[in-house]
Amino acid sequence: MSAEPFVTLTSRTVVLPDANIDTDQIIPARFLTTTTREGLGKVAFHDWRYDATGAQKPDGILNTIDAASHRVLVGGENFGCGSSREHAPWAIHDFGFRVVISSRIADIFRSNALKNGVLPVVVDAETHAQLMEQPGREITVDLSTCELRFGNHVTKFEVDPFARACLIEGVDSLGYLLNRTAAVEAFETRTAA
Amino acid sequence: MRANRRSPYSPKTVGSAEPEIAPRSLFDKVWDAHVVEPETEDRPALLYIDLHLVHEVTSPQAFSELDARGIKVRRPDKTFATLDHSTPTLPPGADGERPYVTDQAKTQVDTLRINTAAHGIELADWGSEARGVVHVTGPEQGLTRPGMTVVCGDSHTSTHGAFGALAFGIGTTEVGHVLATQSLLQRKPKSMRVWIDGGLAPGVFAKDLALAVIAQLGIGGATGYVIEYAGPAVRSLSMEARMTLCNMSIECGARAGMIAPDGTTFAWLKGRRFMPKDDGFRNACEDWADLATEEGAAFDREVKLYATALTPMATWGTTPDAAAPICGTAPTPADESEAKAQRYMGIEAGQPMMGQPIDVVFVGSCTNGRLSDLRVAAAVLRNRKVAPGVRMLVVPGSEAVRRQAEEEGLDEMFIAAGAEWRLPGCSMCIAMNGDMVGPGQRAVSTSNRNFEGRQGPGARTILASPATAAAAAVAGVLTDPRIYLEAGYVG
Numbered sequence: 001m002s003a004e005p006f007v008t009l010t011s012r013t014v015v016l017p018d019a020n021i022d023t024d025q026i027i028p029a030r031f032l033t034t035t036t037r038e039g040l041g042k043v044a045f046h047d048w049r050y051d052a053t054g055a056q057k058p059d060g061i062l063n064t065i066d067a068a069s070h071r072v073l074v075g076g077e078n079f080g081c082g083s084s085r086e087h088a089p090w091a092i093h094d095f096g097f098r099v100v101i102s103s104r105i106a107d108i109f110r111s112n113a114l115k116n117g118v119l120p121v122v123v124d125a126e127t128h129a130q131l132m133e134q135p136g137r138e139i140t141v142d143l144s145t146c147e148l149r150f151g152n153h154v155t156k157f158e159v160d161p162f163a164r165a166c167l168i169e170g171v172d173s174l175g176y177l178l179n180r181t182a183a184v185e186a187f188e189t190r191t192a193a
Numbered sequence: 194m195r196a197n198r199r200s201p202y203s204p205k206t207v208g209s210a211e212p213e214i215a216p217r218s219l220f221d222k223v224w225d226a227h228v229v230e231p232e233t234e235d236r237p238a239l240l241y242i243d244l245h246l247v248h249e250v251t252s253p254q255a256f257s258e259l260d261a262r263g264i265k266v267r268r269p270d271k272t273f274a275t276l277d278h279s280t281p282t283l284p285p286g287a288d289g290e291r292p293y294v295t296d297q298a299k300t301q302v303d304t305l306r307i308n309t310a311a312h313g314i315e316l317a318d319w320g321s322e323a324r325g326v327v328h329v330t331g332p333e334q335g336l337t338r339p340g341m342t343v344v345c346g347d348s349h350t351s352t353h354g355a356f357g358a359l360a361f362g363i364g365t366t367e368v369g370h371v372l373a374t375q376s377l378l379q380r381k382p383k384s385m386r387v388w389i390d391g392g393l394a395p396g397v398f399a400k401d402l403a404l405a406v407i408a409q410l411g412i413g414g415a416t417g418y419v420i421e422y423a424g425p426a427v428r429s430l431s432m433e434a435r436m437t438l439c440n441m442s443i444e445c446g447a448r449a450g451m452i453a454p455d456g457t458t459f460a461w462l463k464g465r466r467f468m469p470k471d472d473g474f475r476n477a478c479e480d481w482a483d484l485a486t487e488e489g490a491a492f493d494r495e496v497k498l499y500a501t502a503l504t505p506m507a508t509w510g511t512t513p514d515a516a517a518p519i520c521g522t523a524p525t526p527a528d529e530s531e532a533k534a535q536r537y538m539g540i541e542a543g544q545p546m547m548g549q550p551i552d553v554v555f556v557g558s559c560t561n562g563r564l565s566d567l568r569v570a571a572a573v574l575r576n577r578k579v580a581p582g583v584r585m586l587v588v589p590g591s592e593a594v595r596r597q598a599e600e601e602g603l604d605e606m607f608i609a610a611g612a613e614w615r616l617p618g619c620s621m622c623i624a625m626n627g628d629m630v631g632p633g634q635r636a637v638s639t640s641n642r643n644f645e646g647r648q649g650p651g652a653r654t655i656l657a658s659p660a661t662a663a664a665a666a667v668a669g670v671l672t673d674p675r676i677y678l679e680a681g682y683v684g
Contacts (some may be wrong), residue, residue, distance in 0.1 A: 025646075028622045180230065
């Protein structure tokens with residue numbers, strides 16, 4: 001599925017300071033019986049936002065912010081650990097986030113995010129600490145230069161060049177893979193697979 | 194016969210004219226054998242996938258994508274589907290209807306039925322002996338082979354690495370990629386060898402070892418790596434124990450966990466439904482024996498553990514690495530996250546792990562839902578009762594496990610002890626089929642994750658082995674299972 005192109009984004013941050021925010025927090029498993037990708041923003045971080053009766057929790061930051069102006073999620077170390085559910089980036093994207101920043105991001109979440117118009121950005125400990133201390137800070141994430149900027153602070157981040165190209169163009173990689181069919185066929189012949 | 198054949202995993206023949214290649218690890222060999230197009234700076238490698246396992250939760254959107262583009266599944270013969278996550282574990286009611294938790298759950302299961310039929314994919318449906326938790330049934334059917342690349346839209350796909358396969362979890366977009374092209378774009382992960390000396394003492398199990406490994410590496414400590422488990426303690430593990438160990442690899446962030454195949458592997462695989470027969474199997478075993486890591490192979494990181502000193506383990510926090518010996522105490526939290534985890538669990542630093550009261554016991558899952566797991570739980574429960582006020586759920590990992598357990602009378606033993614005996618599925622491990630731990634209740638669970646709310650909103654999970662879980666059911670508190678097991682019990 002292709003997403004809207006991502007080149008540069010200037011927006012405010014939401015800070016979720018807990019370390020190891022796992023995919024069960026991002027979207028609890030009982031919401032995974034859906035057969036579509038759409039509309040999962042309303043259950044993103046559900047059990048952080050709502051109590052057992054379904055009422056909004058008053059201390060839930062995600063209940064109070066204006067999602068349209070807060071499109072950057074800054075999470076504690078090791079964001080997105082746990083299951084492979086792509087529902088996690090679907091929910092985060094549908095909620096309104098386009099960037100997730102942490103000092104470490106779990107492999108499968110990172111891979112899934114990149115395929116759904118959510119840019120995972122791993123930053124050094126110092127940058128991470130600065131961002132964690134300044135919730136609501138306006139920052140710029142520039143994928144054309146792989147730079148993150150706020151105030152006088154400029155830091156580079158790494159993105160796989162292939163994934164970066166897909167994000168900038170707003171295309172998915174299935175088209176590319178389908179174009180490699182001849183190579184796959186040759187491999188199958190060579191290995192009798 | 195052997196002289197005329199050469200496995201793709203053979204080291205360079207001594208004295209041959211082939212170019213010198215560096216000694217390779219098990220992971221290197223499986224990776225190299227599946228590279229369709231090598232990686233460049235601009236583009237990941239194109240990696241061929243031998244086996245794609247599919248279940249109802251992470252596949253519907255992938256099939257929709259194929260249908261929208263008018264693409265058929267490229268290799269239905271390399272694709273196998275089962276029902277496990279959303280399925281009820283109670284039998285059909287008087288009306289003949291299965292008690293799905295919601296209509297949506299039933300729709301999801303029916304969607305996989307429709308999709309597999311439309312694309313010619315074998316589905317282990319209700320009634321099939323092959324139906325079960327995907328990582329239990331795949332190996333059981335002989336689908337998983339040493340040297341394969343195996344993927345599934347499930348992070349515990351690492352389980353299949355126990356056979357010397359490179360097996361990893363993928364998201365739904367990549368499920369679509371594999372359905373459409375039988376290949377994936379992947380950067381080669383880094384490699385880590387976890388060398389485990391010694392051997393497990395009686396009453397200490399692969400689950401305890403897995404928790405000890407994760408506690409040592411930390412929850413994100415193996416992010417970006419593929420782990421190879423090696424050393425004498427690994428060699429002496431049964432095949433089911435190896436699956437438990439590899440299953441938990443993702444809990445320290447690893448992409449996959451692998452163990453080189455050996456006689457234990459081949460003996461376990463022989464005769465299974467999808468295995469080659471007779472000469473075909475013997476030849477395959479010869480090839481697979483070449484998969485072992487060569488001496489001098491390089492790893493990006495090496496870690497060592499000593500298994501002999503391990504005792505039963507249990508978790509005290511809300512991440513799987515928050516594990517401690519059950520005979521010890523809950524540690525002083527290292528940071529606010531750990532302090533918060535202990536508050537959530539209602540476990541205070543310095544408190545003994547033993548004696549922590551519990552409400553629920555769950556035995557099952559892709560980690561510990563195999564026959565050997567049920568046998569050890571039954572051995573603890575034999576002639577004993579589940580403590581008053583404790584609810585115990587026993588969920589076999591597959592129909593084949595259920596049938597064999599019932600043949601051995603394990604079901605009757607569980608029921609006589611006061612436990613519930615259910616139909617196979619993921620059940621209370623992921624709590625999306627209605628099997629849940631109540632808010633604030635504390636569960637001892639043989640599953641793989643103790644995240645907040647993993648087993649239901651507000652549920653508090655302590656991870657442990659099946660022996661420890663069953664012992665907790667009897668005692669009503671967390672306790673050392675060795676007091677209930679016959680001296681020398683080895684799982």
